[in-house]
Amino acid sequence: MTPLVSVVVTTYNHEAYIAKALDAILEQRCNFGVEIIVGEDRSSDGTLEVCKSFAHRHPDAIKLIVSAENVGWRKNYRRCVAAASGKYIAFCDGDDYWCDESKLQTQVDFLEANPEYGMCYTRSERVDEANQTSTTYPPQGGHEDFESMLRLNTAENCATLAKRSLVEQYYSEIRPDLHPEWLTDDLPMWLWFSANTPIHFIDRTMVVHRIFSHSVSHSTELEKRLAFSNSLSNIKLWYDEHYNHSKQRKEILRERMNTTLWVYSHIGSVGDFVRHWLTEIKENKMGVCNIVAYGLFVKKLFRKLKKLMANG
Known part of the structure; x- marks a missing residue:
């Protein structure tokens, strides 16, 4: 047949x-x-x-x-x-x-x-x-x-x-x-x-x-997740530009920023977090008003302080 x-x-x-x-x-x-x-x-x-x-x-x-x-x-x-x-x-x-x-x-x-x-x-x-x-x-x-x-x-x-x-x-x-x-x-x-x-x-x-699970505490897996997430954002930005007159550009960039900062709230230094935040703000000025970003920054500082206190 x-x-x-x-x-x-x-x-x-x-x-x-x-x-x-x-x-x-x-x-x-x-x-x-x-x-x-x-x-x-x-x-x-x-x-x-x-x-x-x-x-x-x-x-x-x-x-x-x-x-x-x-x-x-x-x-x-x-x-x-x-x-x-x-x-x-x-x-x-x-x-x-x-x-x-x-x-x-x-x-x-x-x-x-x-x-x-x-x-x-x-x-x-x-x-x-x-x-x-x-x-x-x-x-x-x-x-x-x-x-x-x-x-x-x-x-x-x-x-x-x-x-x-x-x-x-x-x-x-x-x-x-x-x-x-x-x-x-x-x-x-x-x-x-x-x-x-x-x-x-x-x-x-x-x-x-x-869906294969990976530990969120493992920096390599988090970086892979971030790379894949950034890829999805790049695809969306391309289609938004070519088929949608960039109507959703700010929304897509905000989503990308939140994902990037979530990852760097778990890995890297406080300086790494701030540098990636500033990089995202260059593409989307509204990122300076992103409440999610401020919340993740506070969590990052808290984790850093907790680690310093544990190390005495």
Whole structure:
């Protein structure tokens, strides 16, 4: 059966999770053909062996793309999309999984009945790596317009289904490979969709997205979190400038400032905190009136004083 849907699964060091992701896709109940494109990026654990086993058992359903060397998440993602042949593309990273067997059928039914729409997405459940803590996302309603998505992207990658022609148009127009400072492909893609085509939120929890926890006391992890957060801000600023006449620039800069100062309230010196605050103020003068920043500064001073008193 010619596939109507291509499911793109990118995976790297997901030995503990990839089987659950692939099983959930194979268990989808559909009245159309589905192909699974698995991009295995030369994992250092047993992920490749698990993927090969699935591809051997399901040769008509799974197309396995392997790497002679690690190509990185961006190229891995792109080559899987290029290998897709379905009218629609769904995404599922190797550590996520779908929890509803009707996920694809529900989404395809909507897009087939409403051809003016380019993408739809469902509600998701967020769990930690041990499946012990879960929250529903988005906590309220999902956004369906560009300005709301710019404020908060409510579309988890594993929850989406999009027209392949539009995914290809996104890559052709935006060329995310020219933006190495963008550390994700999810946010820029769904912002582009919300700016160029109607999108639809399906208010049913049909997928599970894993959130890996890290200690907030670990400076390296905090710096990584800050780098990723700054990347999201850069993406939002770019889209705000090109599609929104920079209407949300002050709001985005304030959000970036709060995140940056929160991180430096936990790491670095008081001087580091002040220097980053002043840097943010240069881009957004209203930062001098930021109540959150003053609160974080007081907490930073309190932690410093407490440490000095403990050291006697």
